[in-house]
Amino acid sequence: MTAPILALRGVTRSFGPIEVLHGVDFALHPGEVHALIGENGAGKSTAMKILAGYLDPTGGEVLLDGTPIRFAGSDQAEDLGIIMIHQEFNLAEHLAVDQNVFLGRELKRGWLLDHKAMRARTAELLASLECRVDPAEPVRRISVPDKQMVEIAKALSRKARVLIMDEPTAVLTERETEVLFRQIERLRAEGVAILYTSHKLGEVSRIADRVTVLRDGTMVRSDPAAGLTQDDMAAAMVGRELSDLYPAKAAGGAEPVLEVEDLAVPGLVEDVSLTLRRGEVLGIGGLVGSGRTELAEAIVGLRPRSGTVRLKGRELAPERVAEAMRAGLVYLTEDRKGAGLLLEKSLRENLTLPLLETFGWPLIDRRREEAALDKAIADFAIRAPQRGMAVGNLSGGNQQKLLLAKTLLSDPDVIIIDEPTRGIDIGTKQQIYGLIAGLAAEGRSIIVISSEMPELIGLASRVVVMHAGRKAGELAGEAVTEGGIVRLAMGMEQTARDNAA
Amino acid sequence: MSGTASISKNRARGARRPDLRVIGPLVALVALVLIGMALNPNFLSYANITNVLARSAFIGIIAIGMTFVITAGGLDLSVGSMAAFVAGLAILVMNALAGSMAGLPVLLLGIALALLSGLAAGFINGILITRAGIEAFILTLGTMGIYRSLVTWLADGGTLSLGYELRELYRPVYYGGLFGVSWPIIVFALLAVLGEVVMRHTAFGRHCAAIGSNEKVARYSSVAVTRVKLATYVILGLLVGIAVVMYVPRLGSASATTGLLWELEAIAAVIIGGTLLKGGFGRVWGTVVGVLILSLIGNLLNLTDFVSPYLNGAIQGVVIILAVVLQRDTGAAR
Numbered sequence: 070m071t072a073p074i075l076a077l078r079g080v081t082r083s084f085g086p087i088e089v090l091h092g093v094d095f096a097l098h099p100g101e102v103h104a105l106i107g108e109n110g111a112g113k114s115t116a117m118k119i120l121a122g123y124l125d126p127t128g129g130e131v132l133l134d135g136t137p138i139r140f141a142g143s144d145q146a147e148d149l150g151i152i153m154i155h156q157e158f159n160l161a162e163h164l165a166v167d168q169n170v171f172l173g174r175e176l177k178r179g180w181l182l183d184h185k186a187m188r189a190r191t192a193e194l195l196a197s198l199e200c201r202v203d204p205a206e207p208v209r210r211i212s213v214p215d216k217q218m219v220e221i222a223k224a225l226s227r228k229a230r231v232l233i234m235d236e237p238t239a240v241l242t243e244r245e246t247e248v249l250f251r252q253i254e255r256l257r258a259e260g261v262a263i264l265y266t267s268h269k270l271g272e273v274s275r276i277a278d279r280v281t282v283l284r285d286g287t288m289v290r291s292d293p294a295a296g297l298t299q300d301d302m303a304a305a306m307v308g309r310e311l312s313d314l315y316p317a318k319a320a321g322g323a324e325p326v327l328e329v330e331d332l333a334v335p336g337l338v339e340d341v342s343l344t345l346r347r348g349e350v351l352g353i354g355g356l357v358g359s360g361r362t363e364l365a366e367a368i369v370g371l372r373p374r375s376g377t378v379r380l381k382g383r384e385l386a387p388e389r390v391a392e393a394m395r396a397g398l399v400y401l402t403e404d405r406k407g408a409g410l411l412l413e414k415s416l417r418e419n420l421t422l423p424l425l426e427t428f429g430w431p432l433i434d435r436r437r438e439e440a441a442l443d444k445a446i447a448d449f450a451i452r453a454p455q456r457g458m459a460v461g462n463l464s465g466g467n468q469q470k471l472l473l474a475k476t477l478l479s480d481p482d483v484i485i486i487d488e489p490t491r492g493i494d495i496g497t498k499q500q501i502y503g504l505i506a507g508l509a510a511e512g513r514s515i516i517v518i519s520s521e522m523p524e525l526i527g528l529a530s531r532v533v534v535m536h537a538g539r540k541a542g543e544l545a546g547e548a549v550t551e552g553g554i555v556r557l558a559m560g561m562e563q564t565a566r567d568n569a570a
Numbered sequence: 571m572s573g574t575a576s577i578s579k580n581r582a583r584g585a586r587r588p589d590l591r592v593i594g595p596l597v598a599l600v601a602l603v604l605i606g607m608a609l610n611p612n613f614l615s616y617a618n619i620t621n622v623l624a625r626s627a628f629i630g631i632i633a634i635g636m637t638f639v640i641t642a643g644g645l646d647l648s649v650g651s652m653a654a655f656v657a658g659l660a661i662l663v664m665n666a667l668a669g670s671m672a673g674l675p676v677l678l679l680g681i682a683l684a685l686l687s688g689l690a691a692g693f694i695n696g697i698l699i700t701r702a703g704i705e706a707f708i709l710t711l712g713t714m715g716i717y718r719s720l721v722t723w724l725a726d727g728g729t730l731s732l733g734y735e736l737r738e739l740y741r742p743v744y745y746g747g748l749f750g751v752s753w754p755i756i757v758f759a760l761l762a763v764l765g766e767v768v769m770r771h772t773a774f775g776r777h778c779a780a781i782g783s784n785e786k787v788a789r790y791s792s793v794a795v796t797r798v799k800l801a802t803y804v805i806l807g808l809l810v811g812i813a814v815v816m817y818v819p820r821l822g823s824a825s826a827t828t829g830l831l832w833e834l835e836a837i838a839a840v841i842i843g844g845t846l847l848k849g850g851f852g853r854v855w856g857t858v859v860g861v862l863i864l865s866l867i868g869n870l871l872n873l874t875d876f877v878s879p880y881l882n883g884a885i886q887g888v889v890i891i892l893a894v895v896l897q898r899d900t901g902a903a904r
Binding site: 371400410412425428 | 767771772773776777779780783784786787789790791794851
């Protein structure tokens with residue numbers, strides 16, 4: 070095997086008195102895709118930031134081409150060809166795509182910017198990513214998956230020797246993920262060392278040559294991917310055998326609880342009808358951008374709509390989200406940080422926000438709020454180091470559990486959960502799946518919107534698939550398969566199955 | 571921000587931890603008082619203190635409302651002009667009615683008119699910002715110019731003065747009081763306590779902070795975002811009306827220069843008090859401290875010949891900048 074480009078040797082890292090990495094060793098070889106996996110809080114991000122020069126190790130050393138190095142900062146690491154693609158976008162929203170790609174490394178002709186060359190080069194990079202975004206478009210106007218592609222194009226535009234990718238596929242559809250993988254394979258063939266993290270173990274098996282598993286800051290195994298099954302990886306991450314990831318499906322009654330008829334959101338959703346029965350988990354699948362989220366937001370009243378929505382036989386007025394909540398219909402957003410939680414506020418303030426009036430009027434009763442938080446922490450197994458801490462400092466999994474607690478505070482009958490497990494680790498995923506099944510068993514009805522096929526198949530007894538703003542079809546029982554969902558999601562089987570059902 | 575939130579919580583739970591960022595404005599206020607005592611023995615005299623407080627009351631009452639607007643992520647630049655316009659309008663109407671009615675009813679009508687027109691002006695700002703979606707800064711910059719120009723036009727470029735009899739009748743509202751404390755101070759104190767309770771202990775206050783922190787999250791959490799934002803501007807307008815009711819009897823007149831730069835003093839007081847200019851966190855007691863700091867600086871410069879009173883604005887400016895620097899540290903400490 071060739072010599073590693075970049076390696077960690079016995080690296081430890083502490084934040085204050087707490088050590089979060091305990092002597093981690095691993096090496097990135099040219100032409101190898103190295104997957105780093107672990108639960109949230111296992112130390113993946115810290116390890117990546119040390120590799121990319123954002124953080125210094127507390128102990129141990131970073132080796133570049135075999136010699137110890139201490140980066141002065143991420144800039145120096147970038148100059149040496151070590152590029153990191155962050156999970157959170159680092160894009161200037163108001164600048165154009167090409168301006169972002171070359172930000173800080175603008176091409177010049179004399180002392181003037183060479184706009185033409187930058188635009189052409191950006192177009193080339195995007196074409197290689199099969200991304201059809203106009204390089205002149207401001208970044209704020211492009212979709213989330215396109216933003217991810219722009220981030221990747223930005224990294225590709227630098228001469229990368231080491232590419233570190235922090236969950237690049239979290240917001241990508243399967244098709245986009247395939248395109249990304251082809252690029253990764255191309256880079257691998259060119260001899261770039263790639264470090265890749267993902268919570269999607271299927272992807273890890275598919276793309277990685279070597280897998281390193283972190284658990285609680287310790288490296289528990291580092292092996293060639295060929296000999297590892299997904300179950301092996303999950304077991305190593307969690308430290309125990311994950312018996313069935315998905316709980317048994319609830320049967321669901323016959324009584325319709327939520328009826329949607331001919332719902333339309335101008336330009337986004339057209340003529341969607343669906344019925345949700347008591348105690349049922351209904352899945353909504355489809356590509357990102359197929360109108361799933363917009364449909365859900367329109368149903369609960371967060372978007373203008375036409376068509377009718379009936380909850381327990383009573384019609385709900387459009388754009389009345391508070392009324393819908395009082396009637397027993399709530400929505401849990403896919404955008405945890407942008408629309409779900411107030412990141413700089415405490416757990417208590419976030420938990421009670423939708424229902425403050427019920428915690429005392431005119432004055433809020435702080436003790437009742439604290440009691441509600443106690444209950445939420447216990448019921449949802451939220452792990453927060455301090456009660457008064459800002460929610461933004463919680464791990465993604467704990468944020469998601471808090472968001473669930475907040476959404477369920479009003480004791481709803483119908484819960485629409487958009488991407489219940491985006492960006493959270495497998496242990497927490499299992500907890501959330503259990504919770505969803507528990508809610509259904511209590512006689513509540515749940516709609517789960519997800520881009521993860523196994524999640525839809527594992528949780529839902531019926532799946533509605535969206536394609537280009539329309540309902541492409543509906544699958545039930547044995548027909549709920551990955552192939553069936555994909556065919557509908559790609560628009561290959563317009564309504565045929567629907568009619569047959 | 572997160573620091574202050576968790577700290578205020580720690581305080582509530584009994585774990586007292588002094589933090590300069592939280593008590594900073596209070597420390598500055600105490601320091602100013604100590605400097606004042608050292609420089610001039612008259613500083614703590616009853617006359618001087620009541621004078622400072624009564625003068626602070628107008629800006630203070632407005633700044634309380636401004637705290638809610640800014641906490642909810644808004645801004646209102648029009649309050650100074652609005653005050654001048656409301657005062658001019660009330661004086662004009664009272665003078666017009668004076669011939670046909672007895673003094674007291676005229677006065678009461680004038681007061682009611684001031685309150686109502688303040689409320690209406692706030693409503694206009696609020697409805698245009700929330701429904702028509704105009705940026706608060708731009709809209710209130712516009713209404714600021716409109717009200718200033720309207721009062722100049724009403725006064726025909728000069729001064730609108732309240733008739734002599736009405737003025738005598740109205741005088742006690744500014745100069746009178748209870749137990750030697752004048753009415754403006756009493757009203758300011760009551761409104762400040764009320765404002766602090768509303769901000770910290772009611773759903774409305776919490777909703778303001780939630781909207782200022784992230785409007786989308788608030789909307790997705792079933793908070794009536796439009797209504798709450800509108801309410802902050804209406805409350806501010808009403809408080810401008812109350813401030814005018816207290817202010818008119820002081821001079822008995824209004825002109826093109828009435829209330830000049832009040833908006834900036836009110837905003838400065840809010841920021842010095844620790845409310846975040848970008849919204850998301852506000853505290854009314856801080857605003858009260860901010861108002862007192864600003865007026866004490868002016869008062870001290872007048873009482874001593876140490877520094878020229880002409881440098882008042884410069885020193886206030888330094889204090890404002892320092893306050894913002896402190897805020898930024900709060901953010902970085904997250």
